[in-house]
Amino acid sequence: MRKIILGLLVMLTACSKNPGADTAPDPTPDPPAVKDPEPYPGNPLALTNNSTRQIEIYDPAKVDWNTAEAKKWRWSPLPSQGFTTEEANKFGGGTDFKVRKMSVWQNATYAAISDNSFAAIIAYPSGERKWSKILSGNLHSAELLPNGNLALAASDGNWIRVYATSQGANNNTYAEFPLGAAHAVLWDPKLNCLWVTGQDQSNNAHILTALAVGGTDAQPELTELKAYRVTLPTPWGHEISAYYGNTxxxxxxxxxxxxxxxxxxxxxxxxxxxxxxxxxxxGNQPSGQIVLVRPDTNKNPRPSAYCSLNGWATSWVDFYTAGGELQGSRLVKGACFYKVKIVYDNYQ
Known part of the structure; x- marks a missing residue:
């Protein structure tokens, strides 16, 4: 892999009120898709679907994702699970979903969820509410910390927050770190820090950096670990994900x-x-296979079946070998997937 020395000269537009604003197609043609799908053994894949307004989990070993047997789980906040009617009405399909096994909660599995104006922790797979809140700021990412607190990134709010969700289902206490166009949060159990992407508001630099989470469970504090800060090669940082197999x-x-x-x-x-x-x-499966999503409007040529609801989602999930060779894709007709996550409870 070639080390990045210079950033691209072309400045690309940041995500604005909606998660993904620039819809100009990639000038470089995409490689042709593999026509005959094959099963891909691996962990299930979680997709945030703007079309159905649900988070959906699919089995990559199934070649046709339009069948009932391929979709293993789906979720949206329901009053029967402990959510308010307002939360149920606001939910648009999610902007992030991560599952974590929580030793502080009897070693049970929970999921951290963000949506544009909503965040939640749910028991997985039951979907029952552990904590939730309606929030402004265009939330783009969520992470459940080992102590039961929740980290969030808000792109319009220009902040990273850690809510003291370990203290109860309705706790509103939080620590805040200012970060322009904040898009991603990922906990690092080895370095005990949060990795984040965003923009330095003092000089407009687009950065990847790490935050230490201090204070107490009830009164968290956030401090930048500046030794880890790097300027991104190209503008508008978006996703951070675990590279499974190499911490x-x-x-x-x-x-x-x-x-x-x-x-x-x-x-x-x-x-x-x-x-x-x-x-x-x-993200990548533990086997090394790479899985990704990118908007249909940015593909060249745009696929014949595509997300027509917005310009930042796709009806396709693409699979690559660890070496970067396209293996194939899965199509869900009418879907508008914004983000994909490996359903794997290891942080990294």
Whole structure:
């Protein structure tokens, strides 16, 4: 992989009120999709679907995702699960979903969820409410910390927050770190920090950095670990995901590219998948297979079946080998997937 030295000269538009604003297609034609789908063994895949306004989980071993047997789980906040009618009405399908096994909660599994104006912790797979709140700020990412607190990133609110959700189902206490166009949060259990993407409001630099979570469970505090701060090669940082199989690496995407970050050298390298633009969600199976989603409007040519609801989602999920070779795709007709997540309870 080639080390990134210079950023792209073309400035790409940031996500605004909706998660993904620039709909100009990638000028470089995409590789042709593999026509004959094959089963892909691996962990289930969670998709945030703007079309159905649900979070949906699919089995990658099923080749036709339009069948009932392929969709293993779906969720939206319901009053029967402890949510308010307002929360149920506001939910638009989600902007992030991460499952975590929580030793502080009897080693049970929970999920952290964000939506544009809503955040929640739910028991997984029951979907029962553990904590939830309606929030302004255009939430783009959520992470459940080992102590039971919840980290959130708000792109319009220009902040990273950690809510003291460990203290009860309706607790509103939080710590805040100012970060322009904040888009991603990922907990690092090895370094005991939060990785985040956003923009330094003092100089407009687009950055990846780490935050220490201090204070107490009831009164958290956030402090930047400036030794880990790097300027992104291209503007408008978006996703951060675990690079399963190597805890020293992270997946990082921007509007202008996709990268692998080395924590030790603090270097960003072009990802094996040939530096695709506007990748909204990316991750890898423990086998090494790479899974990603990017908006249909940014593909060249645009696929014949595509998300017509908005310009930041897709009806397709793409699969690549660890070396970056396109293996194939899954199509869900009428779907508008914004983000994909490996359903795997390991942080990294």
């Amino acid at each position: 020293n690496l992270l997946w990082v995407t921007t509007n202008g590219g996709e990268y692998v970050f080395n924590k030790t050298t603090k270097s960003l390298y072009v990802s094996p998948t040939n530096n695709l633009t506007f990748v909204k969600g990316i």
